[in-house]
Amino acid sequence: MKLFRSLVGFCVLSVSMIACGSGDxxxxxxxxxxxxxxxxxxxxxxxxxxTEGVLNVPxxxxxxxxxxxxxxEGDLILIAPGTYNEAVQVTTxxxxxxxxxxxxxxxxxxxxxxxxxxxxxxxxVAIENMTAMNYTKNGFFWTGSNSYRGSYLTAWRNxxxxxxxxxxxxxxxxxxxxxxxxxxxxxxxxxxxxxxxxRNVIAEHNGLGYSGTNAGGNLIIVNSVFRNNRAxxxxxxxxxxxxxxxxxxxxxxxxxxxNNQPDTPAIDVAILAMGNGILSAGGVQNIIERNRVWDHDKxxxxxxxxxEEDANDAIPSxxxxxxxxxxxxxxxxxxxxxxxxxxxxxxxxxxNVLEDNRRADIAVGSAGxxxxxxxxxxxxxxxxxxxxxxxxxxxxxxxxxxxxxxxWLAGDLAVITWLVDAETxxxxxxxxxxxxxxxxxxxxxxxxxxxxxxxxxxxxPTVDLAAxxxxxxxx
Amino acid sequence: xxPIRRASRALLxxxxxxxxxxxxxxxxxxxxxxxxxxxxxxxxPARVMGAPDRPIAGPQGAVGQFVVECPFSxxxxxxxxxYPGEPGASHMHVxxxxxxxxxxxxxxxxxxxxxxxxxxxxxxxxxxxxxxHDDVMLVPEKSVAYYRAGLDVDxxxxxxxxAGLSMIAGDPAATEPQPTSVVAWSCGSGAARDETPPxxxxxxxxxxxxxxxxxxxxxxxxxxxxxxxxxxxxxGQCPSSHPVHVPxxxxxxxxxxxxxxxxxxxxxxxxxxGHADFVNSWDQxxxxxxxKYCLQRDVVCGVTSGRVSG
Numbered sequence: 001m002k003l004f005r006s007l008v009g010f011c012v013l014s015v016s017m018i019a020c021g022s023g024d025x026x027x028x029x030x031x032x033x034x035x036x037x038x039x040x041x042x043x044x045x046x047x048x049x050x051t052e053g054v055l056n057v058p059x060x061x062x063x064x065x066x067x068x069x070x071x072x073e074g075d076l077i078l079i080a081p082g083t084y085n086e087a088v089q090v091t092t093x094x095x096x097x098x099x100x101x102x103x104x105x106x107x108x109x110x111x112x113x114x115x116x117x118x119x120x121x122x123x124x125v126a127i128e129n130m131t132a133m134n135y136t137k138n139g140f141f142w143t144g145s146n147s148y149r150g151s152y153l154t155a156w157r158n159x160x161x162x163x164x165x166x167x168x169x170x171x172x173x174x175x176x177x178x179x180x181x182x183x184x185x186x187x188x189x190x191x192x193x194x195x196x197x198x199r200n201v202i203a204e205h206n207g208l209g210y211s212g213t214n215a216g217g218n219l220i221i222v223n224s225v226f227r228n229n230r231a232x233x234x235x236x237x238x239x240x241x242x243x244x245x246x247x248x249x250x251x252x253x254x255x256x257x258x259n260n261q262p263d264t265p266a267i268d269v270a271i272l273a274m275g276n277g278i279l280s281a282g283g284v285q286n287i288i289e290r291n292r293v294w295d296h297d298k299x300x301x302x303x304x305x306x307x308e309e310d311a312n313d314a315i316p317s318x319x320x321x322x323x324x325x326x327x328x329x330x331x332x333x334x335x336x337x338x339x340x341x342x343x344x345x346x347x348x349x350x351x352n353v354l355e356d357n358r359r360a361d362i363a364v365g366s367a368g369x370x371x372x373x374x375x376x377x378x379x380x381x382x383x384x385x386x387x388x389x390x391x392x393x394x395x396x397x398x399x400x401x402x403x404x405x406x407x408w409l410a411g412d413l414a415v416i417t418w419l420v421d422a423e424t425x426x427x428x429x430x431x432x433x434x435x436x437x438x439x440x441x442x443x444x445x446x447x448x449x450x451x452x453x454x455x456x457x458x459x460x461p462t463v464d465l466a467a468x469x470x471x472x473x474x475x
Numbered sequence: 476x477x478p479i480r481r482a483s484r485a486l487l488x489x490x491x492x493x494x495x496x497x498x499x500x501x502x503x504x505x506x507x508x509x510x511x512x513x514x515x516x517x518x519x520p521a522r523v524m525g526a527p528d529r530p531i532a533g534p535q536g537a538v539g540q541f542v543v544e545c546p547f548s549x550x551x552x553x554x555x556x557x558y559p560g561e562p563g564a565s566h567m568h569v570x571x572x573x574x575x576x577x578x579x580x581x582x583x584x585x586x587x588x589x590x591x592x593x594x595x596x597x598x599x600x601x602x603x604x605x606x607x608h609d610d611v612m613l614v615p616e617k618s619v620a621y622y623r624a625g626l627d628v629d630x631x632x633x634x635x636x637x638a639g640l641s642m643i644a645g646d647p648a649a650t651e652p653q654p655t656s657v658v659a660w661s662c663g664s665g666a667a668r669d670e671t672p673p674x675x676x677x678x679x680x681x682x683x684x685x686x687x688x689x690x691x692x693x694x695x696x697x698x699x700x701x702x703x704x705x706x707x708x709x710x711g712q713c714p715s716s717h718p719v720h721v722p723x724x725x726x727x728x729x730x731x732x733x734x735x736x737x738x739x740x741x742x743x744x745x746x747x748x749g750h751a752d753f754v755n756s757w758d759q760x761x762x763x764x765x766x767k768y769c770l771q772r773d774v775v776c777g778v779t780s781g782r783v784s785g
Binding site for chain 2: 143
């Protein structure tokens with residue numbers, strides 16, 4: 001608020017123009033200020049001839065926003081080390097915004113600014129090699145994009161999500177790190193098909209490591225680490241946003257451990273999901289393979305229902321699961337009479353290695369539905385405990401499930417008791433002050449100063465899933 | 476705030492408003508342009524302004540929007556729009572967003588006040604009549620302000636509210652049910668819209684949802700009676716008398732109250748008198764950015780899910 005107040009006099013004057021509808025738009029936005037950096041003054045002549053299509057901050061432009069506003073498609077914005085108190089809006093397609101040093105180009109929201117970067121309805125925007133912290137909403141946020149990429153990003157202590165793509169398709173999030181958000185460190189939401197890849201990321205000390213409400217369809221999460229969150233990887237369905245149910249997310253080759261962290265900021269869903277490694281909450285047709293999952297108070301891999309009290313639409317029937325997001329947006333919702341129960345269905349859990357998940361290594365639960373009618377299967381996992389007992393015998397992959405395959409009730413997950421557990425779970429800690437690991441020094445993008453600009457592609461990289469093996473345990 | 480400080484603020488803003496006045500603003504230094512003239516309040520203000528074509532409910536994410544959540548700030552028997560300069564003259568109101576809003580507020584004072592909103596640049600003031608249960612005032616949890624283009628409105632036509640715009644939606648004197656497209660009650664973040672408070676299940680608190688008009692006359696920040704400068708769009712169009720498309724503000728007040736609604740009443744009267752007030756004292760540049768980036772581009776800049784964050 002300090003900056004804002006110092007500008008009040010100015011604002012009132014500009015306000016008087018606006019009130020009269022002059023439409024004058026010449027006033028600079030006060031939501032940004034010059035970076036507090038020791039870099040040369042912005043009006044100092046640059047000794048190097050500018051490179052075509054490269055906009056340097058602060059050498060050529062005092063603020064990132066000015067550079068973004070000046071950029072044309074295909075341009076590269078290079079940001080010098082320094083702290084930038086900006087909330088940058090991006091509306092230009094196909095630009096690349098890159099920090100020269102991931103650990104020294106710091107976007108700092110000072111607990112007042114909302115998003116470090118918000119890409120609104122622009123496609124092809126890639127953001128690379130920098131850190132965003134202390135934003136009241138998100139570190140890095142794409143919405144309404146038809147292609148997006150985030151590489152070598154660090155999001156630390158932000159009030160909603162760390163790295164976030166909503167209502168966007170054609171994405172790649174890679175080599176990135178997110179900590180300290182009450183919702184998810186990484187979140188892709190409201191898309192089908194999403195055509196997106198998350199690879200080589202680390203999420204820790206968030207409410208949720210990954211959340212993907214109503215997101216799926218060629219959505220792949222691989223070779224990443226989810227640790228010390230309240231809960232690890234938690235895709236879910238719900239009619240509070242569009243494109244339900246959550247469908248077809250592929251989760252392969254991840255290290256998921258110790259997601260019982262009691263001192264994180266946490267939304268209510270994170271508290272409810274606490275102590276689970278990979279938890280499908282009402283998702284369907286997901287594939288969970290070859291992950292290593294250990295040290296959880298509840299389940300290593302759990303498939304459970306999502307109870308939605310404040311429903312806005314009916315649950316689509318199974319024959320509508322192929323409807324794409326754009327089509328569903330045009331359909332009129334039907335307000336249901338009561339709460340919805342989104343069952344996890346038709347999900348395959350294969351070849352994972354699990355240990356020390358105290359309620360069960362692998363589990364499937366419901367709140368009244370017959371488990372054998374949900375179509376979830378478990379095969380080839382290395383585990384000790386399951387709920388119900390003998391889960392791999394009851395629910396093998398590749399053949400229809402049968403009520404008579406065994407005792408489906410023995411060792412029932414009793415997932416409904418989680419609602420009670422949530423009442424006594426450690427409460428959320430204010431994201432502004434929650435204890436976090438120190439801001440880590442993380443790998444820089446190779447050749448950041450010289451690598452050519454590569455705008456985001458609508459086609460994410462092909463991931464050779466078959467080549468991924470269960471990752472080794474780390475200490 | 477001391478009266479002296481208030482006075483100096485009033486002078487300051489007064490001098491600014493003089494500039495405004497010559498061009499477009501009423502000759503007044505308080506928020507309401509009408510001084511103390513309450514007698515001209517229309518008998519049926521909702522009829523003056525019209526109503527949206529239908530209630531807006533359903534999943535978020537289909538149309539461009541931005542959303543601001545603001546915890547409860549304070550309760551006062553003040554109304555900065557209807558009873559400016561008259562502390563205690565109004566029925567009890569619950570205020571959200573701006574932390575200093577009271578009978579003596581001016582645009583200038585509001586711009587200097589803090590906010591309860593998670594969006595630190597939303598220093599606008601939002602208020603509604605206090606809700607009582609068996610004569611005990613219920614302290615609301617928070618408000619949620621949804622900003623969207625009106626139903627079927629071309630979003631590229633929508634511009635920000637002018638600074639200082641003051642408006643009221645809903646009828647504090649209603650004796651009959653109001654259209655649920657203007658004033659409705661609901662539970663939690665559910666989509667049902669009722670004319671009177673429903674019996675909400677435990678854990679899904681009662682909400683009052685008020686939808687503001689989205690067409691402005693382009694001239695007046697407020698008028699006598701506080702209604703004539705605003706209209707609701709119909710079939711996506713604003714009337715020629717009120718040609719300026721502004722955001723449609725849907726303002727929800729969330730209570731933790733659930734169960735039997737018998738015994739509920741609003742400070743303005745019975746449960747049929749739902750209404751809400753808004754003064755645009757946003758950081759104007761930020762508001763204009765949000766309208767430009769989120770509404771005009773028809774992009775979802777944020778959603779709420781009824782989830783509780785720490």
